[in-house]
Amino acid sequence: MTAATRxxxxxxFGAVLGFTLRTCLPARRWWTLAIPCxxxxxxxxxxxxxxxxxxxxxxxxxxxxxxxxxIPIACLVIGDAVLGAELRSGTFHFTFLSPxxxxxxxxxxxxxxxxxxxxxxxPAMALAAVVAQSPESVPAIALATAAGSAAYVGLFVLIGxxxxxxxxxxxxxxxxxxxLLGSSLTGIAQLSPMWEGRAVFAGxxxxxxxxxxxxxPEGWAAVVRLAIITAVTLGLACWRLRHLxxxxxxx
Amino acid sequence: xxxxxxxxxxxxxxxxxxxxxxxxxxxxxxFGPKVALSELSCSFGPGVTGLLGPNGAGKTxxxxxxTGLLGPNxxxxxxxxxxxxxxxxxxxxxxxVPEDEAVPAGVTARQLVRYVAxxxxxxxxxxxxxxxxxxxxxxxxxxxxxxxxxxxxxxxKIAAALVTGPTVLVLDEPLNGADxxxxxxxxxxxxxxxxxxxxxxxxxxxxxxxxxxAERQIxxxxxxxxxxxxxxxxxxxxxxxxxxxxxxxxxxxxLAGALLELDAVAxxxxxxxxxxxxxxxxxxxxxxxxxxxxxxDARLDEVRPLDDSxxxxxxxxxx
Numbered sequence: 001m002t003a004a005t006r007x008x009x010x011x012x013f014g015a016v017l018g019f020t021l022r023t024c025l026p027a028r029r030w031w032t033l034a035i036p037c038x039x040x041x042x043x044x045x046x047x048x049x050x051x052x053x054x055x056x057x058x059x060x061x062x063x064x065x066x067x068x069x070x071i072p073i074a075c076l077v078i079g080d081a082v083l084g085a086e087l088r089s090g091t092f093h094f095t096f097l098s099p100x101x102x103x104x105x106x107x108x109x110x111x112x113x114x115x116x117x118x119x120x121x122x123p124a125m126a127l128a129a130v131v132a133q134s135p136e137s138v139p140a141i142a143l144a145t146a147a148g149s150a151a152y153v154g155l156f157v158l159i160g161x162x163x164x165x166x167x168x169x170x171x172x173x174x175x176x177x178x179x180l181l182g183s184s185l186t187g188i189a190q191l192s193p194m195w196e197g198r199a200v201f202a203g204x205x206x207x208x209x210x211x212x213x214x215x216x217p218e219g220w221a222a223v224v225r226l227a228i229i230t231a232v233t234l235g236l237a238c239w240r241l242r243h244l245x246x247x248x249x250x251x
Numbered sequence: 252x253x254x255x256x257x258x259x260x261x262x263x264x265x266x267x268x269x270x271x272x273x274x275x276x277x278x279x280x281x282f283g284p285k286v287a288l289s290e291l292s293c294s295f296g297p298g299v300t301g302l303l304g305p306n307g308a309g310k311t312x313x314x315x316x317x318t319g320l321l322g323p324n325x326x327x328x329x330x331x332x333x334x335x336x337x338x339x340x341x342x343x344x345x346x347x348v349p350e351d352e353a354v355p356a357g358v359t360a361r362q363l364v365r366y367v368a369x370x371x372x373x374x375x376x377x378x379x380x381x382x383x384x385x386x387x388x389x390x391x392x393x394x395x396x397x398x399x400x401x402x403x404x405x406x407x408k409i410a411a412a413l414v415t416g417p418t419v420l421v422l423d424e425p426l427n428g429a430d431x432x433x434x435x436x437x438x439x440x441x442x443x444x445x446x447x448x449x450x451x452x453x454x455x456x457x458x459x460x461x462x463x464x465a466e467r468q469i470x471x472x473x474x475x476x477x478x479x480x481x482x483x484x485x486x487x488x489x490x491x492x493x494x495x496x497x498x499x500x501x502x503x504x505x506l507a508g509a510l511l512e513l514d515a516v517a518x519x520x521x522x523x524x525x526x527x528x529x530x531x532x533x534x535x536x537x538x539x540x541x542x543x544x545x546x547x548d549a550r551l552d553e554v555r556p557l558d559d560s561x562x563x564x565x566x567x568x569x570x
Contacts, residue, residue, distance in 0.1 A: 012369060014369075015369035015370050022357060022358060086355075094355065094411065095370065097347055099340050099372070245320075246320040247282070247315070
């Protein structure tokens with residue numbers, strides 16, 4: 001064995017980020033991710049069947065199909081892949097047993113996941129707006145998807161640190177807490193990536209009057225809210241990871 | 252159980268190593284109702300220490316606790332004086348090779364070892380390749396580890412652990428899946444690392460390999476410390492458990508009868524030209540046997556202890 005010399009002060013952030021992008025999304029996950037991305041374009045085409053003006057029809061489709069279904073599911077695939085799946089498989093010790101600070105590990109993992117969502121989900125949503133013949137919606141849907149997916153990936157990274165049954169709990173959070181409770185309780189919606197992402201689009205997109213909701217910030221204010229949600233989820237994930245008992249894949 | 256030193260020497264608890272780099276103080280770990288470790292205290296110093304115990308004894312839990320993957324419910328662990336859970340800088344000097352077969356499937360062996368090197372801030376760019384060469388993986392370094400055999404995965408994990416130049420190396424069943432040539436190579440490597448002054452803690456079910464590898468053993472039973480020290484000293488300390496001695500002679504009946512007269516002999520079994528003598532006072536047998544043989548004019552073709560190995564010590568402990 002060679003005597004390994006240390007290069008102090010070199011941040012491991014880049015190493016964790018590179019590893020996340022290279023390793024955490026195997027081919028199967030990419031194919032799984034292709035389904036919601038393809039479905040988004042399908043929803044865009046579907047909106048052309050509506051008698052409403054194109055912008056309004058796309059806003060309706062974005063509300064029921066994109067924000068409520070596809071973005072959460074796609075982000076679940078990504079968010080689980082970047083941390084929860086590795087915790088379950090028993091390979092996380094390669095990263096955890098290092099001098100890298102916990103916050104570096106969590107933020108690099110989250111950033112890796114967010115980058116994946118930016119290069120897959122955002123173009124798919126923008127393409128959905130284009131095929132829906134609502135090109136004016138492209139900037140708003142792209143921004144809403146980018147900000148919403150940042151918060152969602154953070155949320156699913158946190159859930160991955162809390163439970164091994166990430167998919168079950170994540171779907172429960174999305175459909176029971178966000179969708180069911182969030183639709184009736186504004187206090188829940190204010191903390192929900194789904195509702196806040198929708199509010200970004202409602203505040204900035206054309207033909208989105210029906211999507212506006214009292215008690216929720218809109219447009220850029222919702223972007224700020226999503227940034228705060230992201231920061232809080234990552235902070236909680238750091239705290240949780242610091243106290244996690246890693247028992248390996250066999251236990 | 253501890254091995255007692257010869258009279259006149261100070262009594263040193265063999266559970267604690269001189270110049271300890273890893274200290275386990277009164278550690279208990281439980282998972283719900285299941286207690287994995289119970290008030291365990293021991294320490295590990297430079298050299299190779301074998302960690303033994305039957306399945307479920309708590310070896311893997313102890314190794315995970317020592318490296319900081321698990322926090323103890325009570326008690327404390329110190330690695331080079333620091334808490335591996337609270338002070339992540341200690342990970343600079345600590346490496347684990349876990350028993351888990353799992354490896355990140357999408358990367359090559361070289362990428363994985365480089366990743367670990369970068370995380371630990373290893374500046375020597377040649378270190379990953381040197382580490383892969385040490386475990387004999389140079390030829391397959393650019394193949395994805397997901398397609399590796401069990402033994403190759405194990406060696407990849409060992410390369411990833413070695414690349415950081417750890418002072419403390421914790422190896423959970425490191426020889427699993429390795430072929431005989433690789434096993435011999437790895438044993439030589441571990442012995443060399445121990446001789447360099449590194450602390451190696453090795454668990455294995457293959458006891459004769461641990462016997463070759465480790466100069467000191469820690470034995471766990473049901474989460475508690477059952478024995479510590481050199482296995483021969485441990486065996487000597489188990490004075491209440493009879494030791495078996497094989498005596499080969501042509502005068503089996505006469506010698507067996509004479510042996511049965513001795514107070515020190517618990518039982519005698521005769522099989523052809525072999526006598527197997529059981530005794531809790533093997534030293535007395537060693538003194539009496541030549542005298543008896545002379546008096547009976549019996550020739551002793553062979554006299555050999557049957558349970559001086561690590562395996563027999565272990566079997567006695569877990570019985």
